[in-house]
Amino acid sequence: MDTAALTEKVAAKAVPIYIMGKRYEVPEALTIMKAMEYAGYQYIRGCGCRGGVCGACATVYRKAGDYKIYTGLACQTVVEPDMYLAQIPFYPANRATYDFESAEPTPETVFKLYPELFRCVACNACTKVCPMDVEVLDYVSALKRGDLKAAAEISFDCIQCGLCASRCMGEMAQYHIAQLARRLAGGKLAAKAEHLGKMCADIEGGAFADLLGGLKSMSVDELKKVYTEREMEPHMGADEWTPASSHGLA
Amino acid sequence: MPYTPELKELIKAVERTRPERVERKRRGEEIPFLSLDERKERLKFHPDFKEEGRRPLQVGPSKGYAIAHEIADLLEAGSRVDPDRIDLSAPAYTTDVLVIGGGGAGTSAAILAAERGANVILATKLRHGDANTMMAEGGIQAATKGHKDSPYFHYLDVMGGGHFTNVPELVETLVTQAPDAIRWLEHQGVNFTKQADGTLETIHGGGTSRKRMHYAADITGAEIMRTIRDEARNHADRISVLEFSPAVELVLDESGHCAGAVLYNMETEEYFVIRAKAVIMATGGCGRLHIQGFMTTNHYGATADGIVLGYRAGVPVAFLHTVQYHPTGIVFPEQAEGILITEKFRGAGANLVNVEGNQFVNEREPRDVEAASIIKECVHEGKGVPTPTGRLGIWLDSPMIEQLAGEGTVKREFPGKYILYKRFDIDISKEPMLIYPTLHYQNGGLEFRPSGETCVPGLFIAGEVAGGIHGANRLMGNSLLDIIVFGRIAGTSAADYLAAGVSEGKLSLDHVRAYNAEVDAAGVSDGRVAPAIIPNYTDPAVRERQLTAHYVGNVR
């Protein structure tokens, strides 16, 4: 439903918010994103997925009479009366270019690409500002001690909105370093899936060419029959389950 | 906002039937799947089957083909800019390959083309990665476990899901390249959920006969997108990215080959030309057109632009008469409307139940059947749950998962959704979610071949903008798969096309002029322009007061 229709229903209850210092009355149940659209803004920057995963809509706000900095995703955060907000649609950040193929999954790789890692003073502003509740300081600490796997896990929910970088006393862009750690951990430290390699080899060896050729040349009715009769893997069963017939397998 | 007292009262019906439903689930008792005939009957409740929802196209290569009004409105529209005002003699950029769209399909195409030595410009509407790909949660299909699965079964499932209308050659390519696509992603460093020995975890999805849905916690798409975006950035020497620069028109050359595009800098409001030897169209879907007024799961830029551009250049559309509604989108709280609740909740055991607390459909039917069943239950059986704003929904009983798989499972397996609801003071490990079908995926699109080519030489296609792979209905997990498989193919094919030598003719927008003339002659445009670029969410009252603002379509 668009904002206009929403508004109709809730129009009675309007609350004041301050967009970059300027007061607007908006319906109280809207997200910051919809409230800004309601107020007349048309997004070019600052809006991507509208679902809380792309990190385009990082927003910083304060509340009247409160010294604290609050943050949220505009697409996810509901307006509050008297909030003073500004979006940070872009914040410059240093990202190191590297050759992933030859990069060793070692602490030194990270240290060389991002020496600024060691400028962390553990002020924790990054963790406090993260709208996804990622323990940023914890993954930065893990990186400093070379624990790429821990850093990959702790940083997993990061949506790279850049708010951590905007607040960092050490002037680093934590989220780029975390991305490097996740790739090294996922691509080079985690065990590779053996079954995957085997299936790729079977396909390259042409193991299914005839089977698929057969399916492609079937009439729709024949195909429907094979489809309906195919065996279903039980829902709650174990991974090791095997079908009764080996037809269709390599 | 938390559930209202009225809704809390209604939740009691769900709680009353829960113990028994949990028991049934434990015993493996399910509501039987519909037979193919029953499916057909059920689908009559699907929005695609509403005759008043569509109309035959009056112009273009697929004239006479009936599709949703909202898409037809864009195809039966004039161009945003008068072709005569564009100076084709001085392109702002010249490159080997122009990739249009910075989602998963575009990004993998760019990487593969660059690896083969091509210089690439990737132009995208929002930021690189602001795309439907980023939003995918549930998973990516591939038959990787040879002891029980193979491309054979995957093929059957894809065809059955698509009601046997899919283009067989495209399906064959999809399922045979699938394991290699997963291997590529694993190699690039995507953190798939795995066992310690490297075995990939896999689960069922709607319409799968084998558990072949691979995933990365509940942010599979984001994990894939950010990983391959990082890889594209590592190729900065060959891939330049232009953000906030949507393509608004394709450019052909005098021999009819695709030779670039006209783009729009949304910030400085300039139009400019990129000349390229090959173009890869990867602009994704159309959810933001809000077909039949449905809410949507899609990102802000999903406005079917690529279809408009390709269609004007002469590429027919296929399977566009069907649109996928994801069965489970949030309908309450309204601030989160349309946001997708992944099928994995149902995969993990959560039931769909009506206002009386009763199940009415197997939770693993193909999406269109599932969505049609929910609409039927709400609209035709009168068993929907009313929301405070007068909409209807169905309960998705997430607390069951805690009982089936142990306390804490919901928070652990679905951290994203758990947090989202927590913000509204709803604890989905204790209270069910209220859902309704939401506009999710554009099943059809531009016609193309397994090689990524189209009928226009030099124009390649990949991703959600394409039509044919999924027939009339896509199964969960096959779209993330298709964007990687066909994205890589398009990148490779475009590079091969360059290698074979491209003669560079004079640039032309004559096809746009001709199209505009056809639209005028048919008298159908009503002054509309396309592509839409972004949806229009400005309050109409505000718009009316913007007395000197000049809107072309939705964009000011």
Added chain:
Amino acid sequence: MTIGYYPGCTLKTKAANLEVAALAALDHLGIEVAELPRWNCCGAVFSLATDDLIHQVAPVRNLIRAAEQGCDTVVTICSQCYNTLARANRLVREDAEKRDTLNRFMTEEPDYAGEVEVVHYLSLLRDRVGWERLRAAVTNPLTGLRVAPFYGCTLVRPGDVAIDAVDPAILEGFIAALGAEPVSFTAARECCGSYQMIAHPEEGLRRAAKVIAAANASAADALILSCPLCEYNLGTRQGDVVAAHDGLEHVPTFYFTQLLGVALGLDPELCRLDLSGPAATTLLTERKYIAAATA
């Protein structure tokens, strides 16, 4: 009473040879410590170089982590970490104004007023085990090994965090308990020079040379260290130091914990001699403290 263990970053990367044997030894001696589940860098990179309050945030946060775990004591092995944590703790205890500022700054953490005791591993050994008991636990005495004890800066400066304040010969006591012979060594409390290596590399090398020369003068067989930076300048870089200064002789360096492991008869693998220079292994095998094959 629980003792929290704060490892510090370097022990998890380059200086595993400082950590592994030390933990195995505590286990062997029946002293229970638990690594803090969450910790960050001790802050050493900055805190020694400036008196900016922000640089006390990192060490104090670690102490809060320890308090959170219900620890009344936190032990460290790296002397750098020890120094940083102990100084921050002292500051919190003694300077009410700064304590208040730090607590206000870290509103997301519980207030901290110095409740946790920071001890160095050597003090823990001396006070909780005792040299007598340690001597009794030694099954492989390092008889005849002349060991020069190197305190460097961080174990003994500034005075109010010095681990030798009550017992000016703590390392000597330790060496003797292992059955080895502590040699008197004029450079024991000198600076190793590592802090100077970047800005004034010449001076850094000169200082290292002074330490090696003193070790040579006291006819030491080995030099023991407690700090990864000392190990870098006196161990890793020793070849350069010896080459640049006439008349110096190479002297093998060990972390004190490695010799502890050897003397307790722990599996030599745990001592990670592979991370120390080859001379270290050669010395121990030649003197038959460890078997050649296992080295």
